[in-house]
Amino acid sequence: MILRISPRDDWSxxxxxxxxxxDPDGFVHCSDPGTVHLPANRLFHGRADLVLLQVDPDGxxxxxxxxxxEDGPWFPHVYGPxxxxxxxxxxxxxxxxxxTFHPLPVL
Incomplete structure (x- = not known):
């Protein structure tokens, strides 16, 4: 499974x-439980209106x-809606x- 951070209104x-x-750069940014806190803190610090979408990447x-x-964590990018x-x-x-957001246990 991969994770997508989303404001509740966007998910709706x-x-x-x-x-x-x-996303504007041509793919959908996603994460995994161990890295999701990194973009969350960089892009959404302090926001309380977020949900994590658990996505089945099959297909x-x-x-x-x-x-x-290059030497930091790698992230799943989905090249299509x-x-x-x-x-x-x-x-x-x-x-x-x-x-502050923290790493998650495996969902």
Missing amino acids: RDREAGAIPL LPVLWEPGET IPTDAVVAVHEFAPDGAG
Whole structure:
């Protein structure tokens, strides 16, 4: 399974449209339980309106690619819209009291 961080309002819109659209850089950014806190803290620090979409990658065009540096963690990037029926679970995703996100146990 891979994870997509989403504001609740975006997930509601995407669910209604039937797919998670591509991000501006041409793919859908995703993570895994051990890395999801890295983009969450960089992009969403302190936000309490997030959910984690647990996505079954079977049949999706997923490539694991480096994040900001070649020697850092690699992330799953989906090179196509993600159909909402590939989302098998939705989890609340809240930061701690200081607004910081942490690695997750395996879901």
